[in-house]
Amino acid sequence: MSHTVSPVGFVRSCFKEKFAIPRQPQLAPAARGVLELVPPFDKGEAVAGLEQVSHVWLLFLFHQALEDKPRLKVRPPRLGGNTSLGVFATRATHRPNGIGQSVVRLDKVEPGRLWLSGIDLLDGTPVLDIKPYVPYADSVLASNAIAAEAPQPIPLSWDDQALQQAHVHGQRLGEPLFELIEQCLAQDPRPAYQVPEPERRYGVRFWDVQVRWHYPQPGQIHVLEVVPA
Ligand code: SAM
DSSP states (O other): OOOOOOOSEEEEESBOSSTTOOSSTTSOTTOEEEEEEOTTTTSGGGGTTGGGOSEEEEEEEOTTSOOSSOOSEEOOGGGTTOOOEEGGGSOOSSOGGGEEEEEEEEEEEETTEEEEESOOOBTTOEEEEEEEOOHHHHOOOOOOSSSOSOOOOOOEEEOHHHHHHHHHHHHHHTSOHHHHHHHHHTTOOSOTTOOOOTTOOEEEEETTEEEEEEEEETTEEEEEEEEEO
């Protein structure tokens, strides 16, 4: 059987590239975005009642990781990129049908627009469906020995100028930019198998700014600058 699905909307996100996006939602509460609904879902009727809900499930397409050939095994970055597991044992982006799911906070509802935080979605992500989170059914006492707990955040330090730049750009954007940088970099975006040389610079774009950092020692991040991208 084949059935065609089409997006109900697209996410405008703080994340402009895949690198440094947290590996799951809720890890960076300052990660915000707006889900812009497309016709006919851009009418107030489609979201009537949703203002009574604090969190929603988003079902979306990993539109920048779609593949023709299905994989049976994947190497999740969280496990260092060396261990392979069955695709259904992981939340890897390369998967049959390319469908992702995230529970995100719903901060505000407007006709045609949902304001979200705690997202792990790339800018432009097509959303296939939205469902209210139902705590009594969705919150279960579960175990998962592969991903038992959230990764331990790593310590961050800042150059004085970078700190000031983060505050200036955060104010201009009307976004919690300092918190976004802290929360995302503390997840250590670097692939686990790469040993960072202290002189190597890493960078990523959040909103319209470029954040640059290095690792004075492995397991420690120093933010160097936050400049217009
Ligand atoms: N919470 C979702 C899930 O479990 O289905 C996503 C988990 S996946 C491991 C999270 C990663 O997906 C992020 O770190 C980001 O690099 C990547 N990602 C997010 N949006 C994407 C998109 N539209 N296309 C491709 N990759 C995306």
